[in-house]
Amino acid sequence: xxxxxxxxxxxxxxxxxxxxxxxxxxxxxxxxxxxxxxxxxxxxxxxxxxxxxxxxxxxxxxxxxxxxxxxxxxxxxxx
Numbered sequence: 001x002x003x004x005x006x007x008x009x010x011x012x013x014x015x016x017x018x019x020x021x022x023x024x025x026x027x028x029x030x031x032x033x034x035x036x037x038x039x040x041x042x043x044x045x046x047x048x049x050x051x052x053x054x055x056x057x058x059x060x061x062x063x064x065x066x067x068x069x070x071x072x073x074x075x076x077x078x079x
Contacts, residue, residue: 025032
């Protein structure tokens, strides 16, 4: 019985947290999602940079000087 009550209480807390997050996102837009996406990308890049067998090949530059929509390529080099 105590376990059931604990599960119900936990579910109610999660529902309340989701409501609070939804209201905050409505006020501020999707900024927090973008921040989390950037943080995740930084973490992934950091892990890849420490890898000895991973290299980054940038996308081909177009006439506009940018990457022409090609994000580049991560290449795993096995010995």
